[in-house]
Amino acid sequence: MDELKVIVFKLATEEYGIEVDKVQTIERMMPITRVPKTLDFVKGVINLRGVVIPVIDLRGRFNLAQTEYNDQTRIIIVEVDKMQVGFIVDSANDVVDIKRSSIEKPPEVVGGVKARYLDGVAKLDEERLLIMLNLAEVLDKTEVVQLEGIED
Amino acid sequence: MDMNQYLAMFIDESNDHLQSLNEKMLELESNPTDLGIVQVIFRSAHTLKGMAATMGFEDLAALTHQMENVLDLVRNEKLAMQEFIFDTLFKGLDALESMVQDITQGGEGKADVTAIVEALQAIVRGEIPSSTPAATASAVVAPSAASAVSSKAVELDEFQQSVIEQSLSAGHQALYMEVSIREDCQLKAVRAYMVFDLLERYGDVIKSEPSTQDIEQDKFERSFSLYYVTQKDAAELEPMVTSISEIESVKVTMLDASSLKEMVSSKEPQSIAAPVIEAAPAATTATAVKAETAAPAPAAKAAATKAPAPAPSRTIRVDIDRLDVLMNLFSELLIDRVRLEQLASEVKVPALTDTVEHMGRVSSDLQNIVLKLRMVPVDTVFNRFPRMVRDLAKSLDKKLDLIITGAETELDRTVIDEIGDPLVHLLRNSVDHGIESVAKRVAAGKNETGTVKLSAFHSGNHVFIEIEDDGNGIDREIILKKALKNGVVSQEVANTMKDEEVYQLLFAPGFSTAEVISDISGRGVGLDVVKSKITSLGGHVTVSSELGKGTKFSVQLPLTLSIISAMLIRVGSEKYAIPLTSIVETGIIKAKQVRDLHGSQLIPYRDTHIPLLSLSRVFEVPDFDEREEEETEIVVIRKGDKLAAIAVENFIGQNEIVLKSLGSYLPETMGISGATILGDGQVALIIDPNAFIK
Numbered sequence: 030m031d032e033l034k035v036i037v038f039k040l041a042t043e044e045y046g047i048e049v050d051k052v053q054t055i056e057r058m059m060p061i062t063r064v065p066k067t068l069d070f071v072k073g074v075i076n077l078r079g080v081v082i083p084v085i086d087l088r089g090r091f092n093l094a095q096t097e098y099n100d101q102t103r104i105i106i107v108e109v110d111k112m113q114v115g116f117i118v119d120s121a122n123d124v125v126d127i128k129r130s131s132i133e134k135p136p137e138v139v140g141g142v143k144a145r146y147l148d149g150v151a152k153l154d155e156e157r158l159l160i161m162l163n164l165a166e167v168l169d170k171t172e173v174v175q176l177e178g179i180e181d
Numbered sequence: 182m183d184m185n186q187y188l189a190m191f192i193d194e195s196n197d198h199l200q201s202l203n204e205k206m207l208e209l210e211s212n213p214t215d216l217g218i219v220q221v222i223f224r225s226a227h228t229l230k231g232m233a234a235t236m237g238f239e240d241l242a243a244l245t246h247q248m249e250n251v252l253d254l255v256r257n258e259k260l261a262m263q264e265f266i267f268d269t270l271f272k273g274l275d276a277l278e279s280m281v282q283d284i285t286q287g288g289e290g291k292a293d294v295t296a297i298v299e300a301l302q303a304i305v306r307g308e309i310p311s312s313t314p315a316a317t318a319s320a321v322v323a324p325s326a327a328s329a330v331s332s333k334a335v336e337l338d339e340f341q342q343s344v345i346e347q348s349l350s351a352g353h354q355a356l357y358m359e360v361s362i363r364e365d366c367q368l369k370a371v372r373a374y375m376v377f378d379l380l381e382r383y384g385d386v387i388k389s390e391p392s393t394q395d396i397e398q399d400k401f402e403r404s405f406s407l408y409y410v411t412q413k414d415a416a417e418l419e420p421m422v423t424s425i426s427e428i429e430s431v432k433v434t435m436l437d438a439s440s441l442k443e444m445v446s447s448k449e450p451q452s453i454a455a456p457v458i459e460a461a462p463a464a465t466t467a468t469a470v471k472a473e474t475a476a477p478a479p480a481a482k483a484a485a486t487k488a489p490a491p492a493p494s495r496t497i498r499v500d501i502d503r504l505d506v507l508m509n510l511f512s513e514l515l516i517d518r519v520r521l522e523q524l525a526s527e528v529k530v531p532a533l534t535d536t537v538e539h540m541g542r543v544s545s546d547l548q549n550i551v552l553k554l555r556m557v558p559v560d561t562v563f564n565r566f567p568r569m570v571r572d573l574a575k576s577l578d579k580k581l582d583l584i585i586t587g588a589e590t591e592l593d594r595t596v597i598d599e600i601g602d603p604l605v606h607l608l609r610n611s612v613d614h615g616i617e618s619v620a621k622r623v624a625a626g627k628n629e630t631g632t633v634k635l636s637a638f639h640s641g642n643h644v645f646i647e648i649e650d651d652g653n654g655i656d657r658e659i660i661l662k663k664a665l666k667n668g669v670v671s672q673e674v675a676n677t678m679k680d681e682e683v684y685q686l687l688f689a690p691g692f693s694t695a696e697v698i699s700d701i702s703g704r705g706v707g708l709d710v711v712k713s714k715i716t717s718l719g720g721h722v723t724v725s726s727e728l729g730k731g732t733k734f735s736v737q738l739p740l741t742l743s744i745i746s747a748m749l750i751r752v753g754s755e756k757y758a759i760p761l762t763s764i765v766e767t768g769i770i771k772a773k774q775v776r777d778l779h780g781s782q783l784i785p786y787r788d789t790h791i792p793l794l795s796l797s798r799v800f801e802v803p804d805f806d807e808r809e810e811e812e813t814e815i816v817v818i819r820k821g822d823k824l825a826a827i828a829v830e831n832f833i834g835q836n837e838i839v840l841k842s843l844g845s846y847l848p849e850t851m852g853i854s855g856a857t858i859l860g861d862g863q864v865a866l867i868i869d870p871n872a873f874i875k
Contacts, residue, residue: 060863062755062856062863062864062865062866063755064843064847064850064853064866065799065800065801065802065850065852065853065866066800066801066850066851066852067847067848067850068848071847073864074843074844074847074856074864074866075864076858076862076863076864078509078512078513079508079509079510079511079512079513079858080509080841081841081842081843081844081856081858081864082844083843083844083846083847111845112844112845112846113844113846114844114846168846170846170848
């Protein structure tokens, strides 16, 4: 398999990609129930057709400035290792095919996001760069918890 | 024709029979002279043998047959139950179980059981060697049977032959049947199955050619033949078989001991078959007369055999994922129902209102059923423990009783599936390390028979399973010594540790206090596995112990999916559910009644003061603070005998709610045990009141 189908979403100024088969569904913004005493970027839980799923603000996760949600805001539900999590993103409205060979190793920091959370960077055309997310790292909490501990 | 459907049935029923055999054997062991129990065991074994033989699991049938021989002697008071007989029979049961296990996993159910078979035969012979004509007879016939191996006739092996011989001597009739199916029949296998089904109702099919499997898989020409043992009359059976559609003809041949031998030893089946069939009518009448005179006795016996057989439980197996899907779809439906109710109340059309009301009633019935589908009584796990504990106690030379209570407590199926192994570990631990040897118990002035209590009960959002023994208890010093030696703790820490903390060391990886490593426990890989398993299920294990008096392991398990009654409350814009089981009462207090004491707040309650907890502050609710109110609604909660009050903004009402997990991504949150979906589709968090009371 040389081709890779990728969901494209926007966060601040950059475009990011998640492999299609890891995405369960993309939802519009819906009521979120706050969960007390949890990490700052965990916005709470939603009811997705009878399943309770935690949602995290991806801007918050990457320490980008958090903004108000609007009509374009989407929740991308991903599933990794049987764990379902929703990502709040600025917008999501594209699916593209990219060649695996076109994915390059990411530089240290892209758009304020550390390389650790990234699988690579794919060039869509001359103008557009697509940043591929490493979901396992994004969902790994140990580092966050440690950081929070230090900040305290 | 799919043979799997019978296989599943066979496995289910075999497991039922094995379980009841185990239970009855234990009962018999404590009451060895009760022949009533022996009868029940014998019947179970007999049925199992019949089923196994029909399904073509020869080893299973052979072993059951030998066990049956022993039981038969006991039942007829020719043999008294003794300890070694129990042990051999239990070993036999184990072997049967592992064979059924193998079949369940798609195997052939084959196993080398010669040792057990020999032991069983020795028991049969050992007592009164001359009293077993069947065994000797089959031994004599064996060589001739062997010589017939090359022939194409329906060959009986030694075991099957002895079964027929025994049936004959018990006054049953042995028949050889040849059934042909009409040429234009489309579903040969189905018709064949119907024949077998009919025959099985009145007796046992000992052997068929081609084999039952081949017949069921349609691997046969138009006819098949079989050996059959029954109490029915051949003349009566023949029309019954022919009446099945598309059966062309049935040839029934009566067998007696000599014709049986002839058939088995004949090398030219075709030539010998004809005379036998010709001779059949005569034989039929002859035996028929005999059968008539003997009729009352076997009939009575048959009634006794069939009547008490437990009704097979009518169950089907369903993939648990499908139940999850069902559950989720149902939640969706509930939400739509609420919307419909709202719309109906706005539109105010009587017909619509009626329909929606009816739908409401139906859906709440449906809800109950859907929720109950996943719940299974813990008995499905507990029922194998008596046998296990018995074996353990025996091998350790200890005396003990296992007392089980609360086996009817229901738990989610997924938890049930996982909880078995941890409980086995804990029970083994109690029997091995907890209960002392008889000598030690007597020396300590205790009853020489130890007690292990296994109990399950509901409490709040949890099910507790406790394993309590009246053994020696846990010696703090021994554990600390060992922990220090293994470097698990340092000396300073050890000195300040509370008893509970010391006991928790037992669950540390690689920790074992047994002086002598036994094959039961003490490899040091037990309790840490127990703990990690239970933690992965979202539960806790705690230990309490009193030196010299006993130890109690308490396993707390969540009801991962269950329905509970809860009080819905509102704090600011947020809604929470509090399980009703923890609520003592609700009330209102005035702000001036609240007293500050060392930074914590107390309110008067009955004759005493109880702490007042602020939900808005604990959960950092942004838009409510009860300190600004003149009056505050409170919910009084209880944990054990401790009480506390939680301040809320107002009560919404009581509701049945579905417990849902928050997903594995979120870390455990203090005071939150899960979530539920409300009628409006929103998620409400469920409060764990236990966390609020220290």
